[in-house]
Amino acid sequence: MSYKFLEHSTDAIIEVNAKDLKEAFKVTADAVINLTIDQDKVEEKDSLKFSARGKDLYYLLFSWLEEIPFILITEGMAIRRIEFEIQKEDEYQIKAIAYGEKLDFKKHNFKVEIKAPTFYEMEIKQENGVFMKFLLDL
Numbered sequence: 121m122s123y124k125f126l127e128h129s130t131d132a133i134i135e136v137n138a139k140d141l142k143e144a145f146k147v148t149a150d151a152v153i154n155l156t157i158d159q160d161k162v163e164e165k166d167s168l169k170f171s172a173r174g175k176d177l178y179y180l181l182f183s184w185l186e187e188i189p190f191i192l193i194t195e196g197m198a199i200r201r202i203e204f205e206i207q208k209e210d211e212y213q214i215k216a217i218a219y220g221e222k223l224d225f226k227k228h229n230f231k232v233e234i235k236a237p238t239f240y241e242m243e244i245k246q247e248n249g250v251f252m253k254f255l256l257d258l
Contacts, residue, residue: 123151136252142206144250152188153199157228162200165221172214177244180212185237191218198223232258
C-alpha cells in the first residue's frame with residue numbers, strides 16, 4: 121500500500137499500489153489530501169457524508185478525485201481519514217464519511233489547490249493487486 125508523486129512541471133501525477141480496490145481508493149484519498157494539506161495535523165472533530173459514483177472504475181476514480189478536493193476547499197473541511205464502502209450494482213458507488221475539522225490554512229499547512237482531475241494518463245490495473253495512475257490539474 122503506497123503512493124508516489126511523479127515528476128511533472130505543472131500538475132501532479134500520482135501512482136498508487138495496493139492489495140485490493142478498497143485499499144487503492146483509500147491510498148488515493150490519502151495522496152490527494154497530503155498533496156493539499158498535512159493530514160497528520162488534522163484532528164477528528166467533525167464528520168461529513170459524501171458519495172462518488174461512476175459507470176466504470178475510471179469514472180468512479182474520477183468522481184472520487186473530484187469529491188475530496190471539493191470537501192477540502194468548498195466545504196472547508198480538513199480531512200484526517202475517510203471510512204467508505206464500494207458497491208457495484210448498475211454502476212459503481214462509494215458511500216463515505218470524512219472525519220476531520222474546519223480547514224485552517226496555517227495549522228494544516230495548506231500547500232496547493234487542485235483544480236480538477238483528468239482522464240489523461242489515467243490507468244487502473246488489477247493484476248496481483250491494484251495499480252492506479254492519475255493526473256491532477258493544479
